[in-house]
Amino acid sequence: MTIASTAAGRMATGRTLVEKVWDSHVVMRAPGEADLLYIDLHLIHEVSSPQAFDGLCLSSRTVRRPDLTLAVEDHNVPTDSLLVLDPMGKAQVETLRKNCAAHGIELFRLGDRRQGIVHVVAPEHGFIRPGMSVVCGDSHTSTHGAFGALAFGIGTTDVEHVLATQTLPLPRPHTMAVEFTGVPAADVTAKDLILALIAHVGANGAHGHVIEYRGRAIELLSMEGRMTLCNMSVEAGARAGLIAPDQVTYRYLKGRPGMPDGTTWERAVAHWETLRTDEDAVFDRVVRIDVSALTPFVTWGTNPGQAVPLASRVPTPESFADAQQQAAAHRALAYMGLASGTPMDSIEIDTVFIGSCTNGRIEDLESAAAVLRGRSVAPGVRMLVVPGSTEVRHQAEVRGLHRVFTEAGAEWRLSGCSICLGMNADRLTGPARCVSTSNRNYEGRQGLGVRTHLASPAVAAATAVTGRLTAPSCLPQRGTV
């Protein structure tokens, strides 16, 4: 892996994809001031919105564009039943329902066929299109960059601002190209690409930048893989991550609910085709990663940048260049209960979580099921499979994937954020060690004292079979375990 030029000069006249999408949303621009940016779609959920609606109410303001606002219930929902038993979680869900009803906002609620994790649901129902601006009170809004949309997370005060004005004043971001060169091996997934990138640049390595992912490896990815990749842009510290739309994008979009057709579709595609970085455009920063020699990645520490190839060993803190990283590695090893030099594939786990807005889509479930088919979850290991949306759950059942999971001994659950974060009734207690297809391995993220290893769905499924971190290619032949 190499870091290429850090071009600071701005001589070129061409524009990057990010700049094109940004510029097309500028309502007002004044020298030295933030741009006022128009927001095409505002996604909301029950956790980060109640105080925003309160603020709106207190100042007697209304929602400017309920028709550009979509609400989903996801963070608090348990995935074993449709009952939110926790009184505070229930109050959040009820508050969202009340607010949506009062302001005429569409809500995909628990029990609705369209409910699920907000970042899975919005693309699935055709609400995300190239060239849009999308915000949500949730950092993983970056997911939608997969469509060539400018999509980023905001806090509650900004949620209120968007509700009231449908705009946000924002400073222009820096641009960063991440070029994946070479073609990855068959067992290397989008999750491995992004973990390798974050390990390379660090958990804050793309700070202040919007990333454009480029290269052959990106063109080869499905929309779902692209969503996995863009989802974790924020874990590299980036504001957002985008991929230029192409035939893969259009094929995914065509025929989704509410999608334009006829000449409107043709005009839309003609516009989307212009959403490419010009030949002579200059990025503020360029990072190149050769993916041809990449192998599956997993995390060993307590931030997503602390990741290594699964075939390697837990690093020694001294192997890091600067003192801050060394101190962080010492703390991470202590929290994770790991010793330097331990082969990653000897680390035993007791819980497997397949789901989340990173890897809870149908292709992710397919990939896990392909590994599990004809195999069983190791004794003493608990495996939860949580579809990212009710629709994904339905698709999986049509394809019979649920039987693969249940026959292997895994739990087949309803859709929601589940144990991606310790917020709802699905929770783990320390010192559980979990291999998780989600996006954050922070201390206590999945419950107090819980140790998390991030991995792809295929690695998580292979790990379930052996009870220790395992690459699918290292599994014994079917029937022998």
Next chain:
Amino acid sequence: MKPLLEHTGYGVALRRGDVDTDQIIAAEYCKRLTKSGYADVLFAGWRKDPAFVLNRPASSDASILVAGHNFGTGSSREHAVWALRDWGFAVVIASSFGDIFRRNAFKNGLLAVELPTPVVAELADRVDGDPRAKITVDLAGLEVRSGGLRHAFAVEARARQLLLEGLDEIAVTLAQDRAITTYEKSRGDWLPSVPNTPLRPVCPSTAKRRLI
């Protein structure tokens, strides 16, 4: 909001990098419906350790948190800012911040001040050596001062102006209503809108149980 020109107070040093918002406030405490009342759950996991800096009696009235690099990385939860503010912090000084955290901080009048690593280290040594050492963060003059130490910092012009003048940002934007309306007329017809539709129940096999 009241105009904010400068803040003077005592500091406390949190010598850790990459402090994520899940550490500042765990998800399970983000279920409250208010913007305040989070002091009790700030750094709840770490505060279980009696030796944790915020448990030191000498630092109980500190209002300036001197942190490491990449402070506030991770989730967009504004609860992290509310919790720091409720505890009594008016300023966080760090060598870098998570983007969304920094933005959220300014919107709530919590100054997130970025200084070079050696300056942050010097401040941390200073407050560790003398918890009664005063630090002044001058937003109007864009300078941090403590004893003989003086260092300039930069903040985004708009965020600074809103704080200095105590302006309501939404009101400022709403004054541009004409420009927003004009822009809206130029939006592409291929953009989605979200119709209001009735509940579509999940199929009975998926969930028979009663809803919340």
